Amino acid sequence: MDLLPEGRRRHGIQRITQGLGALDREIFEAIAESPTPLLDSMMPPLTRAADHSKLWLAIAAGLAATGKSSARRSAARGVITLGATSLFTNQGAKRIRQRPRPTFDSVPLRRRTRHRPTSNSLPSGHSASAAAFAVGVGLESPALGLPLALLAGLVGLSRVATGAHYPGDVLAGFGIGATIAVLGSRLVPPVVRTKIPAADPLRVDTPPRPDGEGxxxxxxxxxxxxxxxxxxxxxxxxxxxxxxxxxxxxxxxxxxxxxxxxxxxxxxxxxxxxxxxxxxxxxxxxxxxxxxxxxxxxxxxxxxxxxxxxxxxxxxxxxxSVACVDLVCLNEDQIVINTASIGAYPNFVRTRERLERRIGKPLAGVYAMLHTLWGDEPVRITYDNKTLQTSLFFLGNSTYLPSGFAPSIRTRMDDGLIDVRILDTGRPFSKIRILTALVFGRLERSPLYHELRVPEFAFTAVDGPTVLARDGEVGSEYDEAKFTVRYRALPVFRPLPK
Incomplete structure (x- = not known):
């Protein structure tokens, strides 16, 4: 069948656009003209609460105040995603296509917003921020994400009911906020707690010491x-x-x-x-x-x-309350309780942590990776009968989450494993390939990324001794390093489930 002429195709697209616009206005009028006391009483205060993201920032503060690590991560991801979405929506998306705001004539007086917005109607900034926060929090904590998604939906409805936006503006805002949240999760994956069955903690019978004797x-x-x-x-x-x-x-x-x-x-x-x-x-x-x-x-x-x-x-x-945790033994005479690294990994962590509070963890991670890959000398190592060049080498006591090159937490410290993560920077265009994979959230699938979970690990520095950092402290130089798990070797006082 022959393709339609250019003019007919353009005319068909215009008709579809006009039809969608007319439907959008009809839905707006149906909601605006609805004589519902519930809308009159609930929608104006809800839309005012969402002005300048006050509602979402208050919820984030409440989550952070709980003191739970998962709640704090959820709040941080939600706020960072909200900030990125607000910037993109107001400085970019609203300037793409001009659309005037709806008229107030059909909206009941008691339901109208106090100050009529003057910015472009498409997309809805309130809706974009609501979706960004709800999806961002939900990525870290699905149980919190569901009620927040319902609240975000009500905020979007309030923008239509009070006459601030057409339904299409709200849907466009939801799409933008959700998309940015998902893209952010590709840059910095949320922590997903492992579901692999694990043994119960090895408890140690220890007498209570209510006054600290001994x-x-x-x-x-x-x-x-x-x-x-x-x-x-x-x-x-x-x-x-x-x-x-x-x-x-x-x-x-x-x-x-x-x-x-x-x-x-x-x-x-x-x-x-x-x-x-x-x-x-x-x-x-x-x-x-x-x-x-x-x-x-x-x-x-x-x-x-x-x-x-x-x-x-x-x-x-x-x-x-005492249970045993693993230790990692380095060359049989030194202990690692958290991490060890060679190359520029300590500089990478310091740069990321210095910037993440100002620009957010995703951007801080990308900048730290860029700064490290281009500014530090790589190290050549041999392990498992292969040789590679690396600028970023991480080794952890027990399994760290999430997967990828942003290990954050351990849900267990007695799994008998060493977590090893290495970036190979010795192949052609490796730095560009690593940064591209990081930006698009595909680093874990890159052939330049190596992740191992093993009971022991050893490497040899090919070009002579290299400095090895342990538990945040710069240590000695090593030609060879062998790491071995000391399974459940250290009894520690810690909270335990009853």
Whole structure:
């Protein structure tokens, strides 16, 4: 069959567009003219609450205030997605096609907005922000996403009922917000908790210590910009019979921890992950359980065992709640509690964390990757009978989530596995290929990305010794490094399900 002439095709598209526009106006008039007291009472306050995204920011603040890591991640993703969507909608989408706002004539007086908007009607910015926040939160927490999606739908309805937009404007806004949220999830995948069956925690019978008897806490009062001093006061009040060893800047931390462990029934430590790593090694050698108080900058280990506050650690000590976690042994004589890395991975993390609060984690991750790939010297390593060049090498104690090159959390720390992630930067156009895969959310499928979960891992530095960082601290240089899991080797005080 012959194709239609250009003129007839254009005429047909115009007729379809006109027909959709007429339908859009008819639906608007049907909603606007509906004499429904419920619409009159609910829609104006709802649309005002959504002005300048006040409704969504208030919900995000409430989620963050719960203190739950999943709620905080949901709030952060929702707000970042909302911000990106608002920028795109107001500075880009609204300028593509001019469409005047509906007239107020058919809208009941009590239902009209107080201030008639003057910007372009297509698309609805309120609806775009509502969809962006609801979908962004829902990607991290589907249980929260459903009620927020219903609320977003009501906000969209309020824009029609109050005469601010046509239904088509609302649908276009929903589409924009949802699309940006999904694209954001490709850049930084949401954390999806593993559903693989796992063994129950290995609990250790430990007597309750309601007043802290037998606990020796080693802590620097100046750690965490003064957090250490506050922790000391809290522990003295909550565990009055505990012994507290206050460190000075000139003290040998490892020697002080060894001395404390020799007389302790419970070794407690306050400090960053480097200090906790040292204490973990001493605790295993001394055969005593470890209690961790979060006084460092990031406190990754404390957070992952559930002791992200002083109160949680105190409660675990009082009730005798102890379970064993894995450690990773490096060359049989050093301990890794969180991560180890070679190449520029520490610089990548520092750059991303420095920027993510200002520009959001997705953009910060892309910038940090770009900065790292072009600004740092790669390292050639051999492992599993193959040689590759890498600028980014990550190794974690137990499985980290999500998959890809943005590992964030561990849901378990006793799975007997080492999590290894490597980017191969030695192939033709590898840097461009890595960045392209990252932007389009396909890094995990790239042949330049390697992800292993194994009980042991070893590599050899081809061109001579390379610096290996452990638990946030820059360590020694190694020609060869062998990592082996010490399965459930360290008993720690932590909250446990009853």
């Amino acid at each position: 606990v020796v806490l080693v802590i620097n009062p100046a750690s965490g910009r003064g957090t250490g001093a506050r922790v000391i006061e809290d522990v003295r009040q909550a565990l009055p019979k505990s012994e507290i060893v206050e460190l000075g800047d000139q003290d040998d931390v490892k020697e002080a921890i060894r001395s404390a462990a020799a007389r302790a029934e419970v070794l407690a430590v306050g400090g960053g992950d480097g200090t906790v790593s040292c204490a973990a090694e001493v605790a295993v050698d001394a055969g005593v359980p470890l209690a961790v108080f979060p006084t460092g900058t990031f406190n990754h280990f404390a957070k992952d065992i559930g002791c992200d506050t002083v109160a949680k650690t105190v409660e675990a000590i009082r009730t005798g």
